[in-house]
Amino acid sequence: MQDQIDRLRHLPIAPQSLFIGGDWSEPLDGAVLEVVSPIDGTRLTTIADAGSGDVDRAVRAARAAFDKGSWSKAAPSQRKKILLRIAELIERDALELAVLGVRDNGTEMAMALKAEPGSAAATFRYYAEAVDKVYGEIAPTAGDVLGLIHREPVGVVAAIVPWNFPMMIGAWKIAPALAAGNSVVLKPAEVASLSLLKLAALCAEAGLPEGVFNVVTGRGAVTGEALGLHMDIDVLAFTGSGGVGRRLLEYSARSNLKRVYLELGGKSPNIVFADAPDLDRAAKVSAHGIFRNAGQVCVAGSRLLVQNSIREAFAEKLAAIAAGMKVGDPLQLATEIGAVSSEVQLKKDLAYADQALAEGGRLLTGGRRILEETGGYYMQPTIFDITPQMTLAKEEVFGPILSIIPFETEAEAVAIANASDYGLASAVWTSNLSRAHRMIRAIRAGVVHVNTYGGADNTVPLGGVKQSGNGHDKSLHALDKYTDLKTAWIQL
Known part of the structure; x- marks a missing residue:
């Protein structure tokens, strides 16, 4: 394996674009950020530095896809099939994904293989298998009334993920959000975006409909703020620092009161x-x-x-x-x-x-x-x-x-x-x-x-109390963040 790693480490990396509406596109103002490898301080490539206009394009693509219903209204078996295919493609390209991520953020390879593509594939597979096993309820009402509780996708989910384990933590948010039928706009950390841009290509190869998964790279103070303030994002899921988490809550209050779920680290x-x-x-x-x-x-x-x-x-x-x-x-x-x-x-x-x-x-x-x-x-x-x-x-x-x-x-x-x-x-x-x-x-x-x-593993939730945040990644409980409950009260 070391020979394969040594070969992959020297492959050139093309300048990276935004993934919006099922296609690659350049930022509206052409701005880019340099990607510097922590391994040796050398320049690897560039990524797009998305502005608010680019974020708006991604959100509009996500909303259009959701409203069209090619994913949000697809049969659970169809969503399951594509999510399983994504897991297979991650496993197929696991070594390439791991090396790409290590060149970007410096995680030791022996750990990265398991924690990044290995974990991400398992997460997509877990939620693929859950798609047709989580559903609504019938309330114990009086005999002349039927009370139904429906689970519905929330709509457009924004996910902002950190640089330490971008694929693993990204999958914790992307996979359940997609499994529930939502469209997603993902913002990776500006110092660790490469493996998640590759994931976007794999999602397209797996047959995920256009606009259902979008990736906007850029600075937190610009791209992240635009996501936090956007009026057409229903849920924002974030892993990172407490300072940024507080700002995202402020952005929610200043915009459309989108639900914000935060995992803000610890001193364990x-x-x-x-x-x-x-x-x-x-x-x-x-x-x-x-x-x-x-x-x-x-x-x-x-x-x-x-x-x-x-x-x-x-x-x-x-x-x-x-x-x-x-x-x-x-x-x-x-x-x-x-x-x-x-x-x-x-x-x-x-x-x-x-x-x-x-x-x-x-x-x-x-x-x-x-x-x-x-x-x-x-x-x-x-x-x-x-x-x-x-x-x-x-x-x-x-x-x-x-x-x-x-x-x-x-x-x-x-x-x-x-x-x-x-x-x-x-x-x-x-x-x-x-x-x-x-x-x-x-x-x-x-x-x-x-x-x-x-x-x-994925069978148990991960979440914190106090200033470590709210909500949970992993397990079936993660689906609660990305679904709404709707009551139907029917007089018989």
Whole structure:
């Protein structure tokens, strides 16, 4: 496989256009953005920088397709057939898609293959199979009245997705929205658009009707704002930062009160008790739970809470694992940690490390930029010993930096875990079944792992509480975001 990856990594990438109404088109003002690879800092290609006029074209195409009914009114079996075909095409081109995405955002290849095309294909297949199995209800009304509850597609869905796992997170939104019969306008992150533009071509090849799926690339402050303010978008689904999420809610209030669903990241606690069943495994899994994809994971276990009696020994295990992880060229299959997505993000990560030192944090390993001679953006996996009051314990870094925080009792662990504005993911390591269940109930988070970190398929939802957002991706519950309920009250 490495030979195939090496061949694909050098293929030229043509300048990319917008995908609107089933065809490729240039932005109205001809504006483009450069695509720079985080692997070596070289220019890969350009993408279109869509303005408000381009967004309006995409929304009008989506609305026309929805009103025409070629998809929205198609038989569930027909939608199912095309969604399954999309999954097949993603699997057919999986290696090409993965390499394209890695060149764009720097995720290590071994992870990207599974997490990007692998996950996206599984997601399209899951919702394809759900299409003809989710339907309305008959209400238990009086004998002379028939109450029917219909599920209907909402209309036009806008999806704005981040740069860390564009295909995986994109599929979490695109697939259920399409399965429900909606039309979609997708905006990828400007630093990770290439694999989703390729997905648009695959959707067309699969037979998705023109205008049902559209892709507009560009800057968040322009393209994203135009989507947020558009009067003819019914639902907007977003994964990204809290600051942008707040603006999208404001745009909804200023426009047509479109429903806005937000997944806004986290500062997830990973809690290790002294009675964890296997401390060596807990250390290894915890390291991967923060350092995979250079820490650029929404559910990353960035706060490691360790019971005092094992704190020093566990920290030593973890530091040794981190120091031994191979950081480097993400297109080499042996690489365990790839590149930080951009120079801007790398500077933010390094600034957090400097701030932790200034606030009195104890650096256990890492903390520096490395491989600068490659031209790429690489950082050592970094571990700090800190207190809960420090900035590093409160703010989402989105980089390869782990904070170790001590605790003594179960109650103290819960208090520290919940002392966050976020509530996306968490984990508990313990051999005590009763404690595990108590912690699941006590921790305010959308996901609680027990004796593991990460890993869940499409059968269960992903969503957060507090400032980690609202609504859920994955599982049948995701369909709730993209359907309306309509009551029919019939006098017999």
